[in-house]
Amino acid sequence: MTEIKMGSKTFENTQKIKYLGMIINSKNDNSDNVEQGIKNTIKSVYSIGNIGIMNTPLKTNIKTRLYKTFCRSLLTYGCEAIKLNQIHLKKNKTTDGNLVKKMFGFCKRSRTTKLMAAINMELMERILVKRKLSFIMRLANNKFTKTLVNNILNETRDKEIRTSKKSVIDEMKTIPEE
Numbered sequence: 001m002t003e004i005k006m007g008s009k010t011f012e013n014t015q016k017i018k019y020l021g022m023i024i025n026s027k028n029d030n031s032d033n034v035e036q037g038i039k040n041t042i043k044s045v046y047s048i049g050n051i052g053i054m055n056t057p058l059k060t061n062i063k064t065r066l067y068k069t070f071c072r073s074l075l076t077y078g079c080e081a082i083k084l085n086q087i088h089l090k091k092n093k094t095t096d097g098n099l100v101k102k103m104f105g106f107c108k109r110s111r112t113t114k115l116m117a118a119i120n121m122e123l124m125e126r127i128l129v130k131r132k133l134s135f136i137m138r139l140a141n142n143k144f145t146k147t148l149v150n151n152i153l154n155e156t157r158d159k160e161i162r163t164s165k166k167s168v169i170d171e172m173k174t175i176p177e178e
Contacts, residue, residue, distance in 0.1 A: 022078045033078060034088040038095045041075040045099050053103055063103055064119050072096065072127075079128055080135035093124045 004011045016025035016032055023032040045053065045067070052058040053066050075092055084092070097112035100121065116123055139145045 022081070030082045030084065030088060033082060034084070034091055037075050037077055037079075038091060040077075041071050041095060041099065044071045044074050045103070056105060060104075060119055064121055067100065067103060068121070071099065076124075076127060076131065080131040084128065089125065089128070092128075096124045 002013045004013060016023050023036060025032050048066060048070050053063055075096060098108050100115065101108060101110055139149060
């Protein structure tokens with residue numbers, strides 16, 4: 001590993017760090033965040049299993065409320081600030097569907113979409129899109145952030161600089177201006 005020197009301080013180079021709950025890795029991708037979210041969600045489901053989320057007698061609306069509150073929020077944590085590719089989205093959807101099916105005693109191979117509709121649970125894609133749009137609207141409503149993002153977009157457009165396809169900035173290029 002290489003070291004980084006700043007003044008009299010020496011820092012060891014690492015492959016990944018965790019900052020504000022998000023993992024930043026040397027590959028500049030979000031796979032570590034997605035994997036960590038999946039692991040945390042599975043742990044959460046099994047940890048609240050003691051209060052009956054896996055028991056059949058518990059009412060459906062209570063199960064879904066517990067799952068949405070304590071588990072699904074871990075699966076989608078930080079998703080608004082990162083760009084998820086199709087593989088990450090599929091992993092999140094699969095994990096979400098499998099855990100919900102397990103909660104209600106269905107096998108993994110049963111259909112998820114109709115189950116989610118029957119228990120009034122929003123699909124993962126819809127949640128992620130809503131969160132992403134909400135995040136972008138919050139950014140757009142903050143004058144400092146709006147100026148910063150517009151400057152980055154204008155600079156990349158003017159200098160014909162290509163932004164990384166993994167970047168949220170690249171994602172924001174597709175959003176029409178006001």
